[in-house]
């Protein structure tokens with residue numbers, strides 16, 4: 001095996017203390033306080049022959065228990081167990097205060113401060129790479145994001161428009177993106193039809209905030225900003241592509257991202273494969289096809305895909321972190337895996353200067 005350092009570009013360590021009390025429905029707190037209810041339901045499902053449902057409920061329990069860890073450090077320790085000891089992790093916080101699901105016990109400031117502490121205590125200066133987050137609808141959280149970037153030295157920004165704001169929201173366009181540009185740090189954004197949605201955001205509205213083409217004004221205004229569409233459009237769109245079916249709005253986000261990157265017009269646009277590739281058997285062959293071509297578009301894509309997992313959201317899935325990364329390494333081969341798990345993340349983070357000739361010609 002060749003020697004390289006894996007950079008997992010997409011993990012979460014927030015706990016139930018960073019989640020609103022009534023998320024995702026009123027009374028959710030009751031289940032959180034009495035999680036064995038889920039196990040009881042799993043037992044009943046098995047009893048009536050619903051094995052699949054029973055497994056799903058058990059994984060839901062596993063997910064719920066993961067979020068109940070007392071600190072973000074404990075969650076980090078759990079994910080680190082799945083990777084070689086010198087691996088690096090980009091940690092993405094969440095700002096769920098404005099989602100309309102009630103009070104969040106721990107503030108965004110405390111969530112950021114805890115991440116800074118984890119970074120400072122980690123063995124090796126670059127092991128933990130914390131990103132800052134915000135909800136642009138809340139001026140306090142915009143200021144908090146700025147503080148995390150300047151005072152705490154965070155190395156990127158995570159946004160989550162599906163919560164209920166546009167990617168070209170004024171606070172982002174006028175305050176956060178210019179700052180990101182100046183600091184020369186990357187931005188990660190949630191780009192799939194799944195995940196968290198604000199309580200007053202219907203699917204149609206959520207898709208409108210999330211679809212890759214919603215970022216066109218951002219890409220035009222900030223052409224040098226290194227922006228990553230997380231999840232490569234998401235499992236729903238990958239599945240629709242593989243099965244030649246249609247998705248909501250009759251557009252496939254995987255294809256949109258592939259074409260936006262492959263076309264060469266946006267040299268600083270990236271995507272990550274987190275969560276999506278946990279449906280491994282269905283999607284790994286397609287990922288390999290997308291990355292292996294000789295044409296210019298595939299060559300560009302090969303340089304713009306990042307390895308990430310989305311721990312601990314993936315605790316709801318059957319495969320473990322380690323199982324997925326071993327399988328990926330096997331299917332893609334060492335060179336390609338190293339490309340997406342080390343080289344590309346280093347370029348995205350701004351640690352490695354790349355040769356841009358793939359983007360200077362036409363395509």
Ligand SMILES: [Zn+2]
Nearest residue numbers: 010012310313
């Ligand atoms: Zn995520």
